[in-house]
Amino acid sequence: MQDVPAPYGGESPLFSIIIPLEHHRGQWELSWLGWTSQTADKSLYEIILVVPPDFKALNELKALAGGKARLEFTNSNHDIGLCAFGAAKARGKYLFFTESHCRPEPDVMEACIRAIGARPDWAGFSCQSVPICHNRLSVAEAAMYQADIEFGMKQHPWRKVLDQCFVTRRDVYWECGGLREELGHFAEWVLAAAYHARGHTIGYLEEARFHHYYIGEIGELKTFTLDFVRGEIRYLSEARNDPGSELLDIPIEWSSRGDFNVALARSAFGARMRAGRVTGEGLQAIGRWGAIALAGDRFALGLARLSAGYARCSLTLLTMSGSRDSIVRCLKRYIAALIHYQRLYCIRGIRGSLGGAAQNLGDQMVAQAGFHAWEVWQGRSFRWSEPEAAVRIEAPPGRAIIRIASPEIRGPLDRIGVQFYLDGVRVADAATAIDAGAFVLQLDLPPSGGAILAWACPRFAAIDDPRRLGLPVAGIDVSAGEDVSCTSPPIAAMRG
Template sequence: MQDASALYDGKSPLFSIIIPLESHRGQWEMSWLGWTSQTADTSLYEIILVVPPDFTAREQLKALAGNGARLEFTDSEHDIGLCAFGATKARGSYLFFTESHCRPEPDVIELCIRAIDAHPDWAGFSCRSIPICHNRLSVAEAAMYQADIEFGMKQHPWRKVLDQCFVTRHDVYRECGGLREELGHFAEWVLAAAYHARGHSIGYLEEARFHHYYVGEIGELKQFTLDFVQGEIRYLSEARNDAGSELLDIPVEWSSRSEAGASLARNALNALLRSSLGDGGGGPGEKWLAVWRWAVPALLGGLGARGFARLAAWHARAVLVAVTAAGSSDAIARWMRRYIAALIRHQRLDCIHRLGRDAGPVDGLLGERVVAQIGFHAEEFSAGHTFRWSEPEAAVRIKGKPGRTIVRVRSPALRAPLDTIDTRFYVDGTAIRPEAVVTGCDSYTLSLDLPPSGIATLAWACPMFRGVGDSRRLGLPIAGIDVGDDMIEVESAGTAPSLAGKE
């Protein structure tokens, strides 16, 4: 940041305070009084009140604001859109984004000026949020979100844009693309990632305090999470390569979106039934849990996952309502977190389903020739390898040239040497003969025929592996799957002479 005095020319204000009047929760008058009680000279800042079309107290607003603020009217109905519009009207060297249900303490502007002078390396900073609670649910809501805010401000390397109270250099905000209304509140994360990727530092000014009103209503909680999730899935579906896009976490619901089809699940179920249940491995309970895991998606496709996610969200909400009425504070906090987690999963799956084909092809490290997949955990890094654990049963849809094809499944030997793991492969439901599988130190090389379409489903099954302190059902660590031309030299060496065939 530059010195504050160098940026203030006496003609334009130093700060443009942008207050969207959507979602004010009945607190906009208190917010306004907080800004008009600042100890700093009023010539240093302008207040821009951005008014949505459904704001009903317009005459009261005009009477209260008088000449102390500029009113900007827009058709946008989302507070992120209102903030973005207000930024286009701002004259200040610094933009100060806040919310109309947040009240600043009187010394906020003075503290911000000092921070600009004291931290020339900051391109922006967020202030401290102090919760205002008025019922038991709002206490639990505040505790949940405050923990997330504290983590972002003090521990996370870049997630430091908090629209309750965020100050930024105007030019850097424009350089980084600004707030995108269509992304909802996920736009804060996208903007924060862009700042970090472009080398701009965002600080945390803990002594500058805002009082944030938590509404404590389940319906509004649900709407907020949906807004965030819709923006998240929309952004991922765009497959943009903006600065910072690589920093954003990919939720497992997105990375496994191709698992919605029943066909892949049927191939995984076939692999399970033809291997595990026939060889006596594992206990009966474990076997039938595995059958149940694949039978539901094999029969229902993505409808099953969405249905179970909906039921989980409904159940968590019902318990939350009950404990809010008669439970302890700890129980309310615990079920609040469970409800939000279940709700986010349900909403993600619904958003991806509504996108349909617009969700785009599968991406990730499995390889360009993998067009769909099922039975994989999230990407991770260990022992020098980036990979995804498969479940003991998994299936991928691969695409290559029709006819004789070599496929290499790259699998670092993290659980045991590959030749000691009883792994069986299947293509379009037919077992690949053992002599058509070459097991190396870190890969399986398969010789098989692809149909005229060049598309086939490769599935496998192996004994289940449990990591230390890991409750997941693990199969093979998969670093990638190579199909076709890059495997020709393996075929010409005569190491995989046989084709897939029935047992």
């Protein structure tokens, strides 16, 4: 929780309207006129124009704004950073965030004042966004984003912060951490999740209407998605446990980021080859892990880049002569392909500094490959591995006992048919036992203390689940020991 900055001089108004002048799209004058045309009493609100260092029309701005607004200057070049700076300078009980390419209708302030009186349970609310389109791509862009906005405002349980037109109590904004510039536009989702996790309600005020200008340029779309993805990956890399962090979806590119570890991929590849099950499924696995073992993430990154490039070319052609529906469909495909590529690209950029990629499986697990995201079964959290998986262990050298907790989702553990390998050498059945829902392996770790444990098992065919599922893993623990302490005999004895 951040401390609420003291009011920035003078008597505090009810609202502080914060308008960042970055990305104004040539619309800032219309936006300004919309605010000066409000029917509400002007004494109820202050207007803060936050000016980035490269704003080109400063003289015109000063002449137009005159004494009707406060100009705040900052070195930030991002509209989220400008909003955050403006919030720190604001005096109002309510902060009103908007964008300089958004024009409010004249009764917006009156509608907001009525909402505050009628809905004291709302800690904040977003207003209605009405698209302004001027070319074929902007029409498709608006259709795509308006559908997402509509879903967030009316159906999603918490994703209701819309920086085009968001009003919030100033104290709650700071309690929930405020907007973080380094997260780009992903900061809106982080803030919305924090409000929800702390029990604050964000409403949707449809009668307060803003006209939002869609630029309709592919390059701008690419820049915006990269900004969002960079913030998303940065936030995930911080591994924070702030209220609301558990609400944010984990993209598959992040949950599977360890798959591109070449050493682990080679171990998973070797485990599948040594397991002796070269069926159609096995050939698919060999191709998957073999490609990573040879090229790391280069093949996947190159393929994702080609896919995004092809989608962009298709979109460019369609904007010349395609129907509206075909442009919308192609735009969605392009954005999905672009986000996939950008996530892989951003993860590659920080992979070397991540470290501890598998800490959530156990303190001694420092890297992993071949795992799906966390899920819950009968109240217990676990991760499905693929039919081939590998983890890097760091523990004291010598005799060790490794417990792999595995919920019996696919039946008794001794019937799964899993084979374990330590640094490429098959772990003998006699050194593997089952105890209290866990595989218990008695192994000798090398003098370095670091080793790769891999396994292979038949694929588990779950109903309506296309994923390649192998072993459910709730956690992995490594301890020193001489003997396997369990009540069950070794797997070899049970199979016999």
